[in-house]
Amino acid sequence: MSGAPFVGVLALQGDVREHVEALETVGARSGAVRTLEEFRGCDAVVVPGGESTTMSRLALIDGWFEPLREARSAGMPMFGTCAGMIMLADQVLDARPDQETIGGLDVVVRRNAFGRQVDSFETDISVPVLGAEAFHAVFIRAPWVESVGSGVEVLAEISDGDRAGTIVAIRHGGLLATSFHPELTSDVRFHRYFVDMVRETV
Ligand code: GLN
Numbered sequence: 259m260s261g262a263p264f265v266g267v268l269a270l271q272g273d274v275r276e277h278v279e280a281l282e283t284v285g286a287r288s289g290a291v292r293t294l295e296e297f298r299g300c301d302a303v304v305v306p307g308g309e310s311t312t313m314s315r316l317a318l319i320d321g322w323f324e325p326l327r328e329a330r331s332a333g334m335p336m337f338g339t340c341a342g343m344i345m346l347a348d349q350v351l352d353a354r355p356d357q358e359t360i361g362g363l364d365v366v367v368r369r370n371a372f373g374r375q376v377d378s379f380e381t382d383i384s385v386p387v388l389g390a391e392a393f394h395a396v397f398i399r400a401p402w403v404e405s406v407g408s409g410v411e412v413l414a415e416i417s418d419g420d421r422a423g424t425i426v427a428i429r430h431g432g433l434l435a436t437s438f439h440p441e442l443t444s445d446v447r448f449h450r451y452f453v454d455m456v457r458e459t460v
Contacts, residue, residue: 262285262286262287263286263287263301263302263453263456263457263460264286264287264288264289264299264300264301264302265281265286265287265288265300265301265302265303265304265452265453265456266288266289266290266291266296266297266299266300266302266303266304267281267288267289267290267291267303267304267306268291268297268303268304268305268306268322268342269290269291269292269306270308270313270316270317270320270322271308271309271312271313271316272306272307272308272309272313272341272342273306273307273308273439273441273442274290274306275290276441276442277304277306277339277441277449278290279441280440280441280446280449281304281449281453283446283449284446284449284450284453285453286449286453286456291303294321294322294325297325297326297329300334301334301335301456301460302334302335302336302337302452302455302456302459302460303326303329303334303336303337304336304337304338304339304342304452305336305337305338305339305341305342305345305346305360306339306340306341306342306441307339307340307341307342307398307439307441308340308341308342309341310341310344310345310350310353310357310359310369310401311353311354311357313341313345314345314354314357314358314359317345317358317360318358323358323360326360327360327361327362330360330361330362330432330433331362333432333459334432335432335433335434335452335455335456335459336360336362336432336433336434337433337434337435337448337452338363338433338434338435338436339435339436339438339439339440339441340397340398340399340400340401340436340437340438340439341401342435343363343367343401343403343435343436343437344359344367344369344401345359345360346359346360346361346362346363346433346435347359347361347363347365347366347367347401347435348361348362348363348364348365348366348407349365349366349367350366350367350368350369350401351366351367351368351369351404352368352369352370352371353369362430362433363410363428363430363433363435364406364407364408364409364410364430365403365404365405365406365407365410365428365430365435366403366404366405367401367402367403367404367437368401368402368404369401370399370400370401371400371401371402371404372397372399372400372402372421377398377399378396378397378398378399378400379397380394380395380396380397381394381395381397381416381417381418381419382394382395382417383395383414383415383416383417383426383427384414384417385413385414385427385447385448386413387413387451388447388448388451389447392417393414393440393445393447393448394443394445395414395426395436395437395438395439395440396438396439396442396443397426397437397438397439398438398439400426400437400438401437402421402424402425402426402437403424403425403426403428403437406425406428407430409430409431410428410429410430411428411429411430412425412427412428413427413428413429414426414427414436426438427448429455432455432459434448434451434452434455436448
């Protein structure tokens with residue numbers, strides 16, 4: 259493609275600005291996406307963290323599910339972080355009964371999975387596709403990935419402690435998702451990885 263791709267950050271609810279800044283840092287054009295018209299100008303979208311039950315309700319009210327699912331089926335790359343990972347998952351455990359998702363990611367995720375005591379925490383994880391240097395991952399009432407379908411690539415697991423081996427970053431075709439918040443650190447490698455994915459598809 260010619261020029262930088264436009265990666266919108268879905269602004270139904272959640273942390274938008276940090277993603278826009280990280281995406282711009284790695285050479286994409288970016289901005290908050292609040293209307294379907296803005297969505298039509300996107301080559302890809304980030305679905306940010308926030309509260310997936312609220313996000314799902316707002317998406318339903320404003321008619322976002324159909325255009326998002328259509329775009330995803332047509333191959334639009336999407337990157338979901340935390341609540342955004344929940345929004346991209348095919349199956350969600352501990353969801354509100356009426357909670358819908360965009361879907362497409364062949365995984366089962368569990369909401370608020372780490373439990374009360376360790377509700378929010380930070381830890382260094384190894385993410386081989388990003389290089390040898392560990393990634394500092396910030397988890398905030400995070401979901402985890404309980405199981406993955408056959409086409410899903412596991413990019414990272416928790417390295418040590420009680421939760422060692424828990425899957426926290428995945429890729430399935432054009433869909434990328436993390437349980438944690440890469441936009442809350444200055445390490446933009448996940449955003450760069452995603453923008454590289456976008457450049458390969460547009
Ligand atoms: N616990 C939230 C949810 O279920 C996700 C939290 C987050 O995005 N930081 O949607």
